[in-house]
Amino acid sequence: MFKWAVTAVQPNPDFTLLITFAKGKKRLFDCKTIFNRKYAERLKDIDFFMKAKADHQTVMWTEDLDISPEFLYENSVKVK
Numbered sequence: 001m002f003k004w005a006v007t008a009v010q011p012n013p014d015f016t017l018l019i020t021f022a023k024g025k026k027r028l029f030d031c032k033t034i035f036n037r038k039y040a041e042r043l044k045d046i047d048f049f050m051k052a053k054a055d056h057q058t059v060m061w062t063e064d065l066d067i068s069p070e071f072l073y074e075n076s077v078k079v080k
Helices: 038-044 069-074
Strands: 006-011 016-021 026-030 053-055 058-062 065-067
Touching (some): 006 058, 016 069, 058 069, 065 069
Antiparallel strands (some): 053 058
8 A cells, every 4th residue: 555545534614624644644634625626516515525435545536536645645634
């Protein structure tokens, strides 16, 4: 398993993701920072956003909407 592999995700009503990466590292990613990107349009719908799941070592909503684990790791903050 590579170091950015996502093992769990908890979507939050404030459009953040609490992500657990390999080796148990927990980080918080704020999806509002990507709302201006075309691929992220659907994430503005809270009902859709809350369907986030950890799959294929990343965060996915549908087969055609995921965010690369490297991007999530590098653009998130540590959680103690």
